[in-house]
Amino acid sequence: MTEPMSPFESRLAHALSRYADRAPAEVDAISLTAAVSVPNRRPRFAVRARRWSVVLGLVVLGAALIGLLAGALLLRRPPLPDGQLFVWAPDGNGGGTVHVVRPGGEADRSVTLPGVYHCPHLLPDQSMVVYWSSDPASADGLWRRGFDGTPAQRIASLSFRVASSGSWSPDGSRLAFSSGYLTPPVSGGIAILNAADGRIDQVGPRTNHVFNITWSPDGRRIAFAQQLSLQVEIDVIDRDGSNFHQLAQFAYDSGSAGSLELRWAPNQRYLAYQTANLNGEPGPPNGWQLVDVVTGKLIERSATSSSDINFSPELWSTSVASPDGTRVAVPNAGTLSITAADGAVQRVLDIRGTPQSIAWSPDGTAIALQFGVTYVVVDVYSVLDDRPPTRLGPFTAADGSHCPITWQGR
Amino acid sequence: MTDSAIGDAPATAEIVRRAAAGDEIAFARLVNDHHASMARVAFVIVGDPGLASDVVQVAWSIAWRRLGSLRDASQVRSWLVAIAANEARQVLRRGRRQPVVDLSLALDRHGAGDPADTIELVDLERALRSLKPDDRTLIALRYVAGLDSTQIAVSIGGSASGVRSRLARLLDRLRTDLDQ
Numbered sequence: 001m002t003e004p005m006s007p008f009e010s011r012l013a014h015a016l017s018r019y020a021d022r023a024p025a026e027v028d029a030i031s032l033t034a035a036v037s038v039p040n041r042r043p044r045f046a047v048r049a050r051r052w053s054v055v056l057g058l059v060v061l062g063a064a065l066i067g068l069l070a071g072a073l074l075l076r077r078p079p080l081p082d083g084q085l086f087v088w089a090p091d092g093n094g095g096g097t098v099h100v101v102r103p104g105g106e107a108d109r110s111v112t113l114p115g116v117y118h119c120p121h122l123l124p125d126q127s128m129v130v131y132w133s134s135d136p137a138s139a140d141g142l143w144r145r146g147f148d149g150t151p152a153q154r155i156a157s158l159s160f161r162v163a164s165s166g167s168w169s170p171d172g173s174r175l176a177f178s179s180g181y182l183t184p185p186v187s188g189g190i191a192i193l194n195a196a197d198g199r200i201d202q203v204g205p206r207t208n209h210v211f212n213i214t215w216s217p218d219g220r221r222i223a224f225a226q227q228l229s230l231q232v233e234i235d236v237i238d239r240d241g242s243n244f245h246q247l248a249q250f251a252y253d254s255g256s257a258g259s260l261e262l263r264w265a266p267n268q269r270y271l272a273y274q275t276a277n278l279n280g281e282p283g284p285p286n287g288w289q290l291v292d293v294v295t296g297k298l299i300e301r302s303a304t305s306s307s308d309i310n311f312s313p314e315l316w317s318t319s320v321a322s323p324d325g326t327r328v329a330v331p332n333a334g335t336l337s338i339t340a341a342d343g344a345v346q347r348v349l350d351i352r353g354t355p356q357s358i359a360w361s362p363d364g365t366a367i368a369l370q371f372g373v374t375y376v377v378v379d380v381y382s383v384l385d386d387r388p389p390t391r392l393g394p395f396t397a398a399d400g401s402h403c404p405i406t407w408q409g410r
Numbered sequence: 411m412t413d414s415a416i417g418d419a420p421a422t423a424e425i426v427r428r429a430a431a432g433d434e435i436a437f438a439r440l441v442n443d444h445h446a447s448m449a450r451v452a453f454v455i456v457g458d459p460g461l462a463s464d465v466v467q468v469a470w471s472i473a474w475r476r477l478g479s480l481r482d483a484s485q486v487r488s489w490l491v492a493i494a495a496n497e498a499r500q501v502l503r504r505g506r507r508q509p510v511v512d513l514s515l516a517l518d519r520h521g522a523g524d525p526a527d528t529i530e531l532v533d534l535e536r537a538l539r540s541l542k543p544d545d546r547t548l549i550a551l552r553y554v555a556g557l558d559s560t561q562i563a564v565s566i567g568g569s570a571s572g573v574r575s576r577l578a579r580l581l582d583r584l585r586t587d588l589d590q
């Protein structure tokens with residue numbers, strides 16, 4: 001430093017230095033390099049070619065040969081599956097933009113929504129976006145809007161509690177929530193709203209408060225808990241209200257109901273439940289209990305294969321199952337493992353960090369990973385071969401995007 | 411004037427040369443050596459750790475593409491810091507984003523130190539927020555990255571004397587804000 005500082009400047013520099021200590025310090029240099037270097041090879045070639053023009057001809061010739069070879073190889077590879085990837089980018093002013101893009105990178109459609117207070121999603125036919133709105137210009141509730149500029153339509157007037165406690169079916173067509181949140185409230189049971197026509201059906205027992213509503217991966221069944229006096233019951237029912245089965249019942253205090261968690265196995269045969277058993281209240285011991293949904297019998301986990309993903313509730317929260325439930329994608333510090341049901345790792349992909357969310361293609365041959373919160377990019381990988389990922393975005397999300405991406409259609 | 415404080419100049423030049431030629435290990439070495447400086451400058455400008463992290467990642471992406479255009483390898487630190495600062499400034503301009511600062515959290519973060527220092531940091535944060543993105547960039551480059559007026563002028567454009575004049579005006583303003 002050659003320029004001297006006044007006493008005030010020194011004091012300012014010292015204070016700024018302490019303030020800057022809050023900056024993110026940790027970085028994995030190798031992973032970051034891998035992340036930033038992938039898409040930039042072409043510009044780097046250009047710089048070098050300008051510097052050594054004599055080499056340019058050879059580089060171009062070599063690149064042409066490599067390109068021909070790569071082209072021939074690519075021609076032998078199946079293309080990425082089609083469909084629509086759904087990315088939500090909040091604008092920092094309470095609204096945001098829905099981007100629908102194709103896996104190959106082509107922008108498909110977008111629509112801007114005002115006053116959104118929960119993650120929006122796309123209907124299964126991709127015609128409409130469904131979202132919760134608190135826009136003062138319209139009533140609160142669940143709304144839908146197309147991409148053609150026509151005004152939004154309100155599907156239902158539902159309270160914010162439904163937005164935070166309800167559960168969308170995996171295909172995004174139905175919303176299940178406690179009937180107690182209807183207006184007027186109904187004691188007990190599950191209300192299922194069909195987002196296409198706004199119709200609400202009530203299923204399940206009508207006597208007790210229902211919570212932890214959890215759809216099976218195929219969207220045909222619903223597991224839930226209901227509070228009985230000083231006990232909790234875990235039940236499962238078809239989405240049309242048929243085939244009601246009680247799977248478990250145990251002593252539990254309603255004050256700790258929120259600490260109960262339900263998870264479906266990727267193959268949908270098993271359901272796991274866990275209670276935190278707070279404050280020494282009665283209930284099952286800490287840890288996951290696994291029950292066979294068909295027979296209703298508890299699974300003795302020590303008797304199962306420890307590598308089978310269908311017996312690993314701990315894995316289900318950190319991985320994303322393929323649509324057919326035969327594999328899971330497990331992210332781990334710069335890699336993504338595709339693991340088969342028996343625990344065998346089928347493929348390991350090098351990725352640019354820890355993804356914010358993961359979405360399988362509907363046919364299970366590709367996978368999309370969302371990175372970044374403010375600058376959202378989506379890398380689309382084939383799980384069939386080692387071709388480089390296709391990068392979508394960046395989508396600027398001024399308020400940070402914390403909603404998962406989805407991949408719909410074929 | 412050089413800023414190759416980390417390691418000796420020939421070694422730095424060699425690392426930069428290899429990184430510019432596409433050696434990812436050499437580039438990772440640069441990341442390891444300079445990421446913290448870039449993050450600190452970006453954070454002072456944008457005021458949000460998450461946003462600063464995104465900014466620096468974009469800055470590294472830019473650096474990867476443009477490293478071959480760096481003429482003087484001994485200036486790599488100021489060059490990298492300037493990229494991060496420019497990206498942070500652009501982000502604020504594009505997004506018109508003013509991060510919400512939870513002062514209670516800010517107090518908690520610094521609660522272990524001297525109470526007088528804590529108040530000073532909160533005041534400093536407020537004073538920074540009141541500055542334009544360009545002015546925050548200038549302050550960060552000078553007093554966080556430690557660049558001199560010549561290096562700043564090269565980084566953001568303009569003359570060294572112009573940088574010194576702007577800094578003098580900013581210092582007057584900050585002195586008033588912080589001494590109130």
